[in-house]
Amino acid sequence: MLEELRSIELTPRQQQILRLVRTHQPITGDQLAEMLGVSRPTLRSDLSLLVMLGKLDAKPRVGYFLGEESANGEKAPWDTLRVADVQSLPVIVRETTTVHDAVITMFLEDVGGLIVADDDGGLQGVVSRKDMLKFTLGNANATTLPVGMVMTRYPNIETVTPADRVVDAAKRMIEYKVDSLPVVHMHERDDMRPLVVGRITKTTLARLVAEWGTTWR
Known part of the structure; x- marks a missing residue:
């Protein structure tokens, strides 16, 4: 089951969430929603999936930050990172x-x-x-x-x-x-x-x- 989860391809919004968390961590769900221009409930499934995959970790009253899987598994996107991120x-x-x-x-x-x-x-x-x-x-x-x-x-x-x-x-x-x-x-x-x-x-x-x-x- 874990291997199946790891094989899931992230959506553009989920990838943008990771970039925002990397830049602003710790960051709350409300802050992420405001930066992305969507409602907090809209992000709930994305955030849950990213936490389940180990891409994000979360602490109550603190916010989201990068999980070990995300920190160790990505390259710095110098050529593709946009101002919006x-x-x-x-x-x-x-x-x-x-x-x-x-x-x-x-x-x-x-x-x-x-x-x-x-x-x-x-x-x-x-x-x-x-x-x-x-x-x-x-x-x-x-x-x-x-x-x-x-x-x-x-x-x-x-x-x-x-x-x-x-x-x-x-x-x-x-x-x-x-x-x-x-x-x-x-x-x-x-x-x-x-x-x-x-x-x-x-x-x-x-x-x-x-x-x-x-x-x-």
């Missing part, structure tokens, strides 16, 4: 948010930059710690001004889509000397307007390298 939830502020409130958001969320979007999620710009520092040094009233005066406006910023390869996103960050990139979906019904769906950061990439280096050596 590793992207984080975006940390968004409005253009009218004050610099003071934006700085607080950065510290509370522990991020090096913020995405500026409108009420519909349309990308308007990005603002980094460096932008904040340059703007506030020697300017006592800077913190009361809106982020719109500090941010780099779209389209003068780099973005990626969920379908882009992670390795290409890494190259783009290096080329343009940025610590993160907004992940956007181009809305065809609105003149290809970019809608923010996530973010990918150097921290995420460093974590991938560290985890893969430990697993596959």
Whole structure:
């Protein structure tokens, strides 16, 4: 019976679950469902199968993490891993948010930059710690001004889509000397307007390298 289970071919969604767990472990079922854009009950059978196969382990009130079978049986998918597999939830502020409130958001969320979007999620710009520092040094009233005066406006910023390869996103960050990139979906019904769906950061990439280096050596 065990050999029959091991011979089961995983579905694309099950393979994506493994990639997400590898990147974010430990991770809860609710978090996985949110990242995949499905309901928690939809994932129940997939998660049960992966645990049964030894691909995943789970701890109550902690979440899912890689099982021994998964950690020892796969290669690091450098060429095929997509941004959608590793992207984080975006940390968004409005253009009218004050610099003071934006700085607080950065510290509370522990991020090096913020995405500026409108009420519909349309990308308007990005603002980094460096932008904040340059703007506030020697300017006592800077913190009361809106982020719109500090941010780099779209389209003068780099973005990626969920379908882009992670390795290409890494190259783009290096080329343009940025610590993160907004992940956007181009809305065809609105003149290809970019809608923010996530973010990918150097921290995420460093974590991938560290985890893969430990697993596959």
